[in-house]
Structure formats: C-alpha cells, structure tokens
Amino acid sequence: MKIGIIGATGNAGSALFAEATKRGHQAAAIVRDPAKARELLGGGASILERDAFDLTADDLSAFDVVVNAFGATPDQAYLHVDLTQSLIDGASGENAPRLIFILGAGSLTTGGDNHLFVDDLRNLPGAEAWVSIPENQLKQLEQLRTVTQVDWVGVSPSAHFIPGEATKPTLGGEALLYAPDGESHTTTGTMAVAILDEIENPAHRLTRFTVSDS
Known part of the structure; x- marks a missing residue:
C-alpha cells in the first residue's frame, strides 16, 4: 500500500516509517525538512516535502492511507485540532x-x-507547562467523533508513550491499559506494529482504540 506519514521524523513517525518499509509498503515521509528526513530515515527514503497544513486533496489522494503522527x-497544542480539520476537509472527496x-x-x-485520564494529568506537579x-x-478525538464522511480511525497509546522496540500489541477500547508489569506504557515500536x-x-472504522505493550 501507499502510506503517507505526517511527522515521519518524530519518534512515532519514524517507527511507523520503518515498520511500513519492513513490511514492503510504499511509505512516504510527509515533512517540511527533507534533509533531516533523509538523514534519519535513509537516503533512499521517499519524501513529500510539504507542510502538513498545505496538503491538498490531490496530495492526499496519492495515498491509500495517511497516518497523522x-x-x-x-504553546501550539491547538494545532492538533486545526490539522485534524484540515485533513478531514482534504480527504472528503473521491479517491480519498x-x-x-x-x-x-x-x-x-x-x-x-x-x-x-486527562483529569489526573492536570493534577500532576508542573502540569500547567504541558x-x-x-x-x-x-x-x-471529540472533533473526530462528529465526522462520518471520512474513513478515519484514532489510536491512543498508554500513559507513557516512549521510544523503544516492539512488543506484541495488546488492544483495548476506551479504557487506559496496563502492561503485565503493572505499568501503563506503549513503545513507539509497539504502536507502529x-x-x-x-x-x-482493518478492524476499526470511525472509532478509537488503544494500544499497550504486552
């Protein structure tokens, strides 16, 4: 499949790119800095140099799947919501x-x-900073739950989303998961798998599921 990965130079995105490539898919890094992407992902990496907010319907339709990492x-956390709306608008047509x-x-x-869980996070020391x-x-997520005209799925990690090798993913629904060690964590490798x-x-549509390490 042709898979576009927004944020492919980040921890989650680079793990996704590696896993997709390993499985033989045509993965493309959608990034603003192609030099950084090639340094991180390899000189032969397929790259679409584009600000995610500038992606057009034609850009998106070149892929079977676009993953937003x-x-x-x-201070710019609102961009998560803004970019979601931009992608929904761009993926509402034919061949989306x-x-x-x-x-x-x-x-x-x-x-x-x-x-x-965000209510617990708000009570942590220094939480106002992040x-x-x-x-x-x-x-x-609340925004996505109003959308029916686009084929979307959301994926949440456990409490601690950390760089690391893959384990066999444990999947859940709306509740925070815990690994066998009693801690709540998901590695980027597990998320990519x-x-x-x-x-x-495909097992989910117009919904969100969660992933934990096993």
Whole structure:
C-alpha cells in the first residue's frame, strides 16, 4: 500500500516509517525538512516535502492511507485540532485515503468511576507547562467523533508513550491499559506494529482504540 506519514521524523513517525518499509509498503515521509528526513530515515527514503497544513486533496489522494503522527509544542497544542480539520476537509472527496490519527492517552478513561485520564494529568506537579497537549488531543478525538464522511480511525497509546522496540500489541477500547508489569506504557515500536496491523487488516472504522505493550 501507499502510506503517507505526517511527522515521519518524530519518534512515532519514524517507527511507523520503518515498520511500513519492513513490511514492503510504499511509505512516504510527509515533512517540511527533507534533509533531516533523509538523514534519519535513509537516503533512499521517499519524501513529500510539504507542510502538513498545505496538503491538498490531490496530495492526499496519492495515498491509500495517511497516518497523522504530528506533534506540537504545548504553546501550539491547538494545532492538533486545526490539522485534524484540515485533513478531514482534504480527504472528503473521491479517491480519498483512509486517515489514521495518533491521539494521546488523556482521552482514555480510568479508575472505578471511569473518569478521563486527562483529569489526573492536570493534577500532576508542573502540569500547567504541558497539559495543553493532552487537552487538545481530547478535543481532537471529540472533533473526530462528529465526522462520518471520512474513513478515519484514532489510536491512543498508554500513559507513557516512549521510544523503544516492539512488543506484541495488546488492544483495548476506551479504557487506559496496563502492561503485565503493572505499568501503563506503549513503545513507539509497539504502536507502529499495531497501526500497520490495522492498515493491513482493518478492524476499526470511525472509532478509537488503544494500544499497550504486552
């Protein structure tokens, strides 16, 4: 398949690019800095030099699937929502790709009362410096849940989303997952495997699922 990866030079995006390439797919890094992408992904990497907000319907229709692994700094966390809308608008026509969004863990539920995990995050020391990211990723999911005209799926990691090799993914629905060691974590490698599995054998549509290390 032809898979476009927005944010392919980030931790999640580069793991996705490597996994897609390993499986024989035509992966393309959608990036603003092609030199950085080639340095990180290899000189032979397929690259579409484009700001994600400038992607046109024609750009998107060149792919079977576009994965949004975009990450923003806390002061620009609202861009998660803005880019989601931009991609939805661009993928609403004929030959539109499937859209896969990597979301945060903040929108998952936890505890006996099934409260949102972002409520716990807000109470952590120093959270005011970064909590805008999970808050806007929650808005991103709420935004996606109003969309029916685009083939989309969201994927959330566990509480700690960290660089690392893949384990066998454990999948869940709306609740925060915990690995066998009692901690809540997902490596970028595990996330990449789960997303490529979903691309090759679609099991979710117009919904969000979550991924944990095993």
